[in-house]
Amino acid sequence: xxxxxxxxxxxxxxxxxxxxxxxxxxxxxxxxxxxxxxxxxxxxxxxxxxxxxxxxxxxxxxxxxxxxxxxxxxxxxxxxxxxxxxxxxxxxxxxxxxxxxxxxxxxxxxxxxxxxxxxxxxxxxxxxxxxxxxxxxxxxxxxxxxxxxxxxxxxxxxxxxxxxxxxxxxxxxxxxxxxxxxxxxxxxxxxxxxxxxxxxxxxxxxxxxxxxxxxxxxxxxxxxxxxxxxxxxxxxxxxxxxxxxxxxxxxxxxxxxxxxxxxxxxxxxxxxxxxxxxxxxxxxxxxxxxxxxxxxxxxxxxxxxxxxxxxxxxxxxxxxxxxxxxxxxxxxxxxxxxxxxxxxxxxxxxxxxxxxxxxxxxxxxxxxxxxxxxxxxxxxxxxxxxxxxxxxxxxxxxxxxxxxxxxxxxxxxxxxxxxxxxxxxxxxxxxxxxxxxxxxxxxxxxxxxxxxxxxxxxxxxxxxxxxxxxxxxxxxxxxxxxxxxxxxxxxxxxxxxxxxxxx
Amino acid sequence: xxxxxxxxxxxxxxxxxxxxxxxxxxxxxxxxxxxxxxxxxxxxxxxxxxxxxxxxxxxxxxxxxxxxxxxxxxxxxxxxxxxxxxxxxxxxxxxxxxxxxxxxxxxxxxxxxxxxxxxxxxxxxxxxxxxxxxxxxxx
Numbered sequence: 001x002x003x004x005x006x007x008x009x010x011x012x013x014x015x016x017x018x019x020x021x022x023x024x025x026x027x028x029x030x031x032x033x034x035x036x037x038x039x040x041x042x043x044x045x046x047x048x049x050x051x052x053x054x055x056x057x058x059x060x061x062x063x064x065x066x067x068x069x070x071x072x073x074x075x076x077x078x079x080x081x082x083x084x085x086x087x088x089x090x091x092x093x094x095x096x097x098x099x100x101x102x103x104x105x106x107x108x109x110x111x112x113x114x115x116x117x118x119x120x121x122x123x124x125x126x127x128x129x130x131x132x133x134x135x136x137x138x139x140x141x142x143x144x145x146x147x148x149x150x151x152x153x154x155x156x157x158x159x160x161x162x163x164x165x166x167x168x169x170x171x172x173x174x175x176x177x178x179x180x181x182x183x184x185x186x187x188x189x190x191x192x193x194x195x196x197x198x199x200x201x202x203x204x205x206x207x208x209x210x211x212x213x214x215x216x217x218x219x220x221x222x223x224x225x226x227x228x229x230x231x232x233x234x235x236x237x238x239x240x241x242x243x244x245x246x247x248x249x250x251x252x253x254x255x256x257x258x259x260x261x262x263x264x265x266x267x268x269x270x271x272x273x274x275x276x277x278x279x280x281x282x283x284x285x286x287x288x289x290x291x292x293x294x295x296x297x298x299x300x301x302x303x304x305x306x307x308x309x310x311x312x313x314x315x316x317x318x319x320x321x322x323x324x325x326x327x328x329x330x331x332x333x334x335x336x337x338x339x340x341x342x343x344x345x346x347x348x349x350x351x352x353x354x355x356x357x358x359x360x361x362x363x364x365x366x367x368x369x370x371x372x373x374x375x376x377x378x379x380x381x382x383x384x385x386x387x388x389x390x391x392x393x394x395x396x397x398x399x400x401x402x403x404x405x406x407x408x409x410x411x412x413x414x415x416x417x418x419x420x421x422x423x424x425x426x427x428x429x430x431x432x433x434x435x436x437x438x439x440x441x442x443x444x445x446x447x448x449x450x451x452x453x454x455x456x457x458x459x460x461x462x463x464x465x466x467x468x469x470x471x472x473x474x475x476x477x478x479x480x481x482x483x484x485x486x487x488x489x490x491x492x493x494x495x496x497x498x499x500x501x502x503x
Numbered sequence: 504x505x506x507x508x509x510x511x512x513x514x515x516x517x518x519x520x521x522x523x524x525x526x527x528x529x530x531x532x533x534x535x536x537x538x539x540x541x542x543x544x545x546x547x548x549x550x551x552x553x554x555x556x557x558x559x560x561x562x563x564x565x566x567x568x569x570x571x572x573x574x575x576x577x578x579x580x581x582x583x584x585x586x587x588x589x590x591x592x593x594x595x596x597x598x599x600x601x602x603x604x605x606x607x608x609x610x611x612x613x614x615x616x617x618x619x620x621x622x623x624x625x626x627x628x629x630x631x632x633x634x635x636x637x638x639x640x641x642x
Binding site (some may be wrong): 065073079090096100454 | 529545551552553554556557561612616620624
């Protein structure tokens with residue numbers, strides 16, 4: 001019996017960064033696709049990006065415009081995008097207006113004209129914009145059979161002509177049922193533009209794609225001067241091999257803290273530093289990054305509460321030179337504060353920076369700032385999104401240090417107001433304590449997943465050398481309440497013994 | 504407003520097109536004004552891109568603007584299919600004004616690069632030029 005050989009379906013690049021991964025490798029060649037969505041959600045731009053990414057003078061693209069946006073205005077606006085190549089106009093990319101044909105000769109005329117033009121040009125890509133207006137001329141007369149026949153004939157003709165097709169239409173989801181267009185289509189891409197409080201969030205969904213596995217669910221995308229950029233829900237990591245990190249220890253940049261952690265942070269761990277304002281969380285994060293730079297481990301710092309130049313400037317006051325690695329490219333400071341950010345976009349920024357720098361260390365300073373930068377709709381899923389992001393990045397062997405501002409309580413010790421402690425491998429808690437009329441600071445390691453660590457509650461100070469960890473406070477009880485009680489057997493007034501730092 | 508249709512370069516371009524169509528070696532009918540030939544070639548080429556109605560509305564606007572600059576008879580009209588009607592006794596200069604305004608509108612909407620690209624597809628001998636600035640003379 002002959003072995004069955006499945007047909008190989010070529011995948012064409014979409015021309016939209018991030019979208020090929022969502023498609024499952026690219027757009028199936030010769031597929032008949034619908035791009036649907038409300039006005040202004042990016043349908044035309046998506047089609048143009050595909051067009052310019054694939055059309056050649058030998059196998060050109062035909063872009064049929066029908067009664068929708070005037071072609072002149074479409075060209076006026078689309079040429080503003082960087083992907084638009086004016087030299088390709090009528091040299092691989094051809095625009096043909098069918099408005100008059102539709103008005104004078106109806107669907108049959110449109111079919112004949114498309115057939116004539118596609119055959120004459122030997123087109124490999126065909127776009128009809130807006131397909132909805134083509135069909136609307138017939139639908140109002142209840143001529144459903146005529147519409148169905150037209151769609152069927154068009155799909156048959158274009159597929160037989162070895163053309164990959166996009167029909168663009170302003171559809172609403174309520175029209176999904178019993179619509180012949182959606183039945184015939186091989187691919188159905190739905191674009192959304194949602195207003196959430198004052199933020200606009202763009203999302204896309206592949207509702208149908210024959211012949212290959214696409215990534216299900218809603219994916220965010222952004223439209224910039226380069227056109228659409230999509231961000232996969234799988235955070236761009238579905239095709240990447242997970243690297244099992246060796247359990248090497250990474251220095252925090254503070255010798256005493258490394259000792260408390262049994263030699264440093266296990267490589268590939270996610271460490272959370274939680275504490276109230278002014279306890280030195282950001283400084284510890286900076287020391288962690290600087291320690292990495294010193295041993296040749298590039299780093300990335302994602303800041304949300306101060307600008308990159310301020311970040312490097314502040315490090316200098318503690319004797320840490322971040323400007324040199326910034327200039328040399330071994331350190332990148334990512335500053336994102338658009339207020340309509342998605343976690344997926346943030347992830348993409350980080351991954352791009354990882355590719356550029358080969359980063360081993362990542363600082364997120366802070367989670368509260370990160371959450372605030374997200375569009376309101378994404379804040380609801382913050383915990384879940386953070387989990388996906390941390391899991392994906394640590395899977396690549398990157399060690400993450402996140403800071404989290406906590407509201408100080410003098411009656412209990414909270415680990416995290418986000419209930420995200422389970423997301424992190426290691427937690428360091430910093431807090432204020434009142435001792436003998438002074439507001440002093442203590443730190444403790446609350447958790448290190450799968451590793452032994454010090455149980456000490458240590459006092460520390462912030463000096464010009466950075467965070468300096470002192471000795472264990474042995475003469476007080478109830479330190480973690482913030483209101484310790486001196487033990488009766490103790491009479492000495494302890495002062496922190498400074499340990500050396502690596503700065 | 505500094506309209507490209509009013510630029511010297513756009514006017515030079517229009518005059519070059521008219522001169523090309525009026526040249527003895529041109530295959531165009533010598534008994535028809537060169538303006539008609541230029542407009543007709545533009546109509547046929549641009550109608551594919553913007554549709555007959557799209558071209559007609561553009562041409563109507565160009566005619567309105569041209570009438571402010573040159574004496575054009577009210578008999579000169581744009582027909583439903585976008586072709587020019589009644590342009591018989593007008594001076595060549597008048598035709599240049601009309602075409603320059605049409606080209607100027609194209610530049611306004613789709614920019615110089617795309618406009619020149621479209622013109623080059625009809626008139627391959629058209630010299631490279633910079634419409635929106637005072638560049639070298641067309642030869």
